[in-house]
Amino acid sequence: EKYRHTSAPMPRKHRLLAIMQPLQEDNVRQSGPRVWNAALAISTMVMLAGFFAVFYVNAGTEISSVGLKGLPMQHIYIVRHGDKYSSYPDCPQKGDAPCFDEPSMGDNAPLTPCGIRQAQHVAEWLRDKDIRHVVASPYARTMQTALPIAKVFHETLKVEYLLSEAMQSEGPHREFNIDDPAPTAAQLQExxxxxxxxxxxxxxxxxxxxxxYIRRVPEAAVDLRARFEPSTGNVVFVTHATPSFSVAYGLCHGSDGDDASLEQFVRHQKPIGPGGVIEIVKAPDGSCQELKQTNNVGLEVGCGATEPFKCDFDDFPSWYWSHSLGKGPGLCQ
Structure with missing residues (x-):
């Protein structure tokens, strides 16, 4: 059927036929059936190309998990550990409330019962995120927070010292502390x-x-980017309050960041609470597509004494990453 001219715009199908038909008829007269078949194939390819072009334009905004080349986007979840014993008064304490046994726990305070619940809540929140790697700081509280996540996804625990707590006098005190509360010892065994x-x-x-510390975090960003490229799949990094911001900034801006980008990031980001999450979305080529706002998932449990933390930029400009203003007032010490 030939398209008749009217004041209405010519439909796409008829426009393609109107273009191809004279070529097809002319080629048939000159070269016979073989040319007709070639022209028909070209016509079909043009129509299919138009269809897929329209499909991708319409559907592209809905396929947020797929990059431009059809490869999956990588989602990185930076998780702060749950509620910890060092947020409570020193032992002994009357009643059943948690207390901090500093001589035994040192700088390696484990999760409280509330923190264990928060960790499980975060694991359930991540359940549909297709996690392929669970990487944790070597501290008891981060290992305990990572444990239910690893169990949900049937993954091993990768222990990464570059994710360790910031500015500590020593490494984790008694990494496997048999004097910790029984639930902690059981989880560390797991x-x-x-x-x-x-x-x-x-x-x-x-x-x-x-x-x-400021020299450590760029090293961490480089190392983690190299170990967990987008092709390796989605990753969870379980760390501490200060390193969570440093790692998030480093994974997105570590190679090309400047004073302005650091200031904007710190001012924009909300404090991270126990069980808080910062999500990063990376394209298949490794470029950072999105650095999301802090999501304090763990606070939804409604328990605990560990507070959300953030060092305000004006208090200490280089707290998380090197900045030309240095320490400023140094109020986050």
């Missing part, structure tokens, strides 16, 4: 059974001051 023996990570230098 973590021991899931330990990824093929993942190596050397300890960081201690005692760590602020200058050493």
């Amino acid at each position: 973590a021991h059974s899931l330990w990824d023996l093929h993942y190596g990570s050397p300890p960081i230098k201690t005692p760590e001051n602020h200058s050493m």
Whole structure:
């Protein structure tokens, strides 16, 4: 059927036929059936190309998990540990409330019963996120927070010292502390059974001051980007309040960031609470597509004494990453 001219715009199908038909008829007269078949094939390809072009324009905004080349986007979830014993008064304390046994726990305070619940809540929140790697700081509270996530996804635990707590006098005190509360000891035993023996990570230098920490976090960003490229799948990094911001900024801006981008990031981001999550979306080529606002998932449980934390930019400009203003008033010490 030939298209008749009217004042209405010519439909796409008829426009294609109107273009191809004279070519097809002319080629048939000159070259016979073989040319007709070639012209028909070209016509079909043009129509299919038009269809897929329209499909991708209409559907592209809905396929947020797929990159331009059809490869999956990578989602990185940076998780702060749950409620910890060092947020409570020193032992002994009257009643059944948690208390901090500093001589036994040192700088390696484990999760409280509330923190264990928060960790499980975060694991359930992540359940549909297709996590392929669970990477944790070597501290008890981060290992305990990572444990239910690893169990949900049947993954091993990769222990990464570059995710360690910031500015500590030593590494984790009594990494497997048999004097910890019974639930902690049981969870550390489970973590021991899931330990990824093929993942190596050397300890960081201690005692760590602020200058050493600011040198550590760019190293962490480079190392983590290299180990967990987008092609390796979605990743969870379980760490502490200060490193969570440093790692998030480093994974997105570590190679091209400047004073302005650091200031904008710190001012914009909300404090991260126990069980809080910062999500990063990366394209298949490794470029950072989105650095999302802090999502304090763990606070939904409604318990605990560990507060959300953020060092305000004006209080200490280089708290999370090197900045030309240095320490400023240094109020986050």
